[in-house]
Amino acid sequence: MEYGFDNSKYLKIQSEHIKERIARFGDKLYLEFGGKLFDDNHASRVLPGFEPDSKLKMLMQLADEAEILIVISALDIERNKVRSDLGITYDMDVLRLRQEFESRGLLVSGVVITHYNGQSSADAYKEKLNRLGIQVYYLHNIEGYPENVALIDSDEGFGRNDYVKTTRPLVVVTAPGPGSGKMATCLSQLYQEHKRGIKAGYAKFETFPVWNLPLKHPINIAYEAATADLNDVNMIDPFHLEAYGKTAVNYNRDIEIFPVLSALFEGIYGENPYKSPTDMGVNMVGFCISDEEVCANASRHEIIRRYYTALGRLAQGDCNDAEVKKIALLMKQAGISTAFRKPTVAAYERKMEEGGVACAAIELPDGTIITARTSPLLGPSAALILNAAKYLAGIPHEVKLIPQEMIEPIQRTKVDLLHGHNPRLHTDEVLVALSMLSRTDDNCRRALDALPLFEGCQVHTTVLLSEVDRKVFKKLGVGLTCDPIKK
Secondary structure, three states: OOOOEOHHHHHHHHHHHHHHHHHHHOOEEEEEEOOOOOOOHHHHHHOOOOOOOHHHHHHHOOOOOEEEEEEEEHHHHHOOOEEOOOOEEHHHHHHHHHHHHHHOOOEEEEEEEEEEOOOHHHHHHHHHHHHOOOOEEEEEOOOOOOOOHHHHOOOOOHHHOOOOOOOOOEEEEEOOOOOOOHHHHHHHHHHHHHHOOOOEEEEEEOOOOOOOOOOOOHHHHHHHHHOOOOOOOEEEOHHHHHHHOOOOEEEHHHHHHHHHHHHHHHHHHOOOOOOOHHHHEOOOHHHHEOOHHHHHHHHHHHHHHHHHHHHHHHHOOOOOHHHHHHHHHHHHHOOOOHHHOHHHHHHHHHHHHOOOOOEEEEEOOOOOEEEEEOOOOEOHHHHHHHHHHHHHHOOOOOOOOOOHHHHHHHHHHHHHHOOOOOOOEOHHHHHHHHHHHOOOOHHHHHHHHOHHHHOOOEEEEOOOOOHHHHHHHHHOOOEEEEOOOOO
């Protein structure tokens, strides 16, 4: 795996920059954390070398100065909104986040329920959290938010909300996902703190788009592809350009809301401490890219991966074709097509050679392409893992790692006892079989030992894989794309 991002430098200068921002405002800084504090796999894919929990590690350097508020919308509680990457509801993820933070020694002050309008589901959730000893606060719906500044900036607006009492100079405001109300929580607290004579400031921590990279840089295009379902659009920040004569990249929602934020800041402080949406940010990622071309190539792969993901969601009825069309347009802007991915081309070629059966291909760290086809015993992804592991371990291709007499009883169990329809072994079943055989078979042990070398490799399959197979590739650190074809 080639690295293009200096993670150590990032941890150092990002924490220093946040400390500088705290000092700028005096008593307290409310820091809106966009994206994921950990499990940030998008960032680690487009910035090879960025560790998925880098932002959490950075925050832990400020642990003695920081506390965390977790925000969830009453609307998301009511409709049982699910995190697609984890498969759990937002209300369950709040508890997961709290446990993760506290297990690392970070202080969680409480949970804020936004968009509250008397929903019984929100009341029940608050009672549940209270029984667990978690302090819960309500932020009420405000008519005309965010444009109705006169009402918002009054005792009938932010003044109606619960006041969250915090004790540390840095208050990190995070949430299970977008649209939860993090910014509203920060602004409400600024109003409440000001009424109590406490000097408090606001800043925003969004990793993407990277403000000091070009608008159409592959890293920034990859962010647009990742948020195609939200219809986010990267834009040149006009306020920054006017104030400083310098180009900076932001996205449409922050730019559109800035005049409203400016009016709210003026209502609270008498002036706006920021001249542009970019000024509000504290993101230092752009200063830690050590090899721009490595990151650009990784981002091109990510754009294509998002395209295939959208195709798969469309095939399953989970999105409309607008998302697919938008990412297809982004691919054109990046100057790439699906043929940019070598394993995609190789998988298609192998499929043609095999008369149309499902196939798979992987590009290994040394640039070697390995392919596999489906068979009566193995699915294409399971066969691919075996073929690639043999190559990486220096085992001749003709060697059979798992004997047929071991595969057949597993197939009978799947079909006859568990009433499954697909007798072929999945990737997890193949890995379990390898593990059992590794006790007595040196080739199986060597094949297992080669699995860490899969990290950073790229795979394409000409069939839509099961959730089990997709999760195995994800755990191996593989960049996976699949054709939206069910078989």
